[in-house]
Amino acid sequence: xxxVRVAVSSTDEVGELAHAFNAMAHARxxxxxxxxxxxxxxxxxxxTPLTNLRCGLEALQDGLSAPTPEAMGSLLEEALLLSxxxxxxxxxxxxxxxxLRMRREPLDVGELVQRVLAGMSPTAASRGIALESxxxxxxxxxxxxxxxxxxxxxxxxxxALAHTPSGGRVRVHAEVLPGVLLLHVEDTGRGIAPEHxxxxxxxxxxxxxARSRATGGVGLGLAIVRQLVEAHGGQVSVESTVGEGSRxxxxxxxxxxxxxxxx
Ligand code: ADP
Numbered sequence: 001x002x003x004v005r006v007a008v009s010s011t012d013e014v015g016e017l018a019h020a021f022n023a024m025a026h027a028r029x030x031x032x033x034x035x036x037x038x039x040x041x042x043x044x045x046x047x048t049p050l051t052n053l054r055c056g057l058e059a060l061q062d063g064l065s066a067p068t069p070e071a072m073g074s075l076l077e078e079a080l081l082l083s084x085x086x087x088x089x090x091x092x093x094x095x096x097x098x099x100l101r102m103r104r105e106p107l108d109v110g111e112l113v114q115r116v117l118a119g120m121s122p123t124a125a126s127r128g129i130a131l132e133s134x135x136x137x138x139x140x141x142x143x144x145x146x147x148x149x150x151x152x153x154x155x156x157x158x159x160a161l162a163h164t165p166s167g168g169r170v171r172v173h174a175e176v177l178p179g180v181l182l183l184h185v186e187d188t189g190r191g192i193a194p195e196h197x198x199x200x201x202x203x204x205x206x207x208x209x210a211r212s213r214a215t216g217g218v219g220l221g222l223a224i225v226r227q228l229v230e231a232h233g234g235q236v237s238v239e240s241t242v243g244e245g246s247r248x249x250x251x252x253x254x255x256x257x258x259x260x261x262x263x
Contacts, residue, residue: 041204045085045218049078081218088220092203095227102148102231106141109149109181113172116153120161128166131157134173140254142181148228155221156185156248163246164189176254183250191242200238201226 005022056075059065094100113133124131142149153172160170168188175182192200196207206219222236225248229236233253240246 038203042089045204046082049081049085053078053082085218085220088218088224092220092224092227095224095231100148100228100231102145104143104145104232107144107146107149108139109142109144109174109183110135110139112146112150113153113174113183116150116157117172120154120157123158124161124170127161127164129161129164130169131161132169132171134171136174136176139174140176140181142252143255144232144252148231152225152228152250153183153185155225159221160185160187160189160246160248163187168245179254181252181254183252184247186245186247188245191244191246192238192240193242197238197240201236 005025053075056065056071056078060067060071065071113135117131117133121131157170157172164170164187170185170187173184173186175184192207196205199205200207201222202219203223204219205222226236229250229252235251236248237251238246238248
């Protein structure tokens with residue numbers, strides 16, 4: 001029974017043991033609760049696209065709708081959303097279980113940023129957003145998994161591009177402090193209101209669910225970002241002003257290592 005508590009009546013060793021036991025029981029109860037919450041969130045997220053898919057197929061089968069390219073396209077869209085959701089969940093589950101296989105090697109972050117930006121620049125251009133980077137000339141090597149860190153940057157940049165209107169600007173820049181590398185992804189987008197700021201890293205948290213579904217997000221992107229950054233011993237944070245823009249910052253510990261680029 002997870003609800004068992006030991007009465008604490010003394011401050012000696014037995015009392016301390018009782019305290020420790022109660023703390024453990026509490027932590028276990030909390031983790032059971034979180035698991036139940038996650039299962040219920042997942043069921044909820046799966047239900048909408050599944051219902052849309054099922055109703056769409058039934059309408060086709062019953063001859064109530066015609067298999068026009070638009071109708072098929074929107075069904076495919078629901079199926080894609082489901083695939084993405086399942087992929088994201090699997091990724092997150094593996095990361096949270098600490099089972100993510102990380103291949104950390106001394107990494108030239110400047111080069112990684114350039115590569116990721118090159119991949120995103122067609123999207124930025126098609127939306128009329130300037131995509132820029134400003135990296136110091138000499139960056140110390142970061143012990144990191146290039147694939148995972150690339151994924152973190154792509155996620156943050158995709159969000160920045162999705163929430164920034166045409167004519168805006170998205171910028172990646174780095175700062176080196178003693179023992180610390182900071183990477184910022186900044187946008188001039190719509191921003192995030194203070195009451196949402198500390199929640200955006202939670203699983204399935206969306207500031208505006210209706211709007212976000214249209215852009216395909218289910219609120220897992222930033223939860224995955226946080227897991228991946230923490231797997232590197234780093235931290236992620238966000239600052240934002242509504243109507244002005246947002247800035248996501250990654251903070252990584254630097255192990256004293258060789259410079260990857262000469263000044
Ligand atoms: P999703 O995949 O739904 O976008 P995320 O976990 O990536 O979920 O983000 C959670 C929420 O944070 C989103 O619903 C979005 O409203 C908000 N958000 C994330 N990045 C930005 C940004 N750069 N500007 C404004 N809002 C953002």
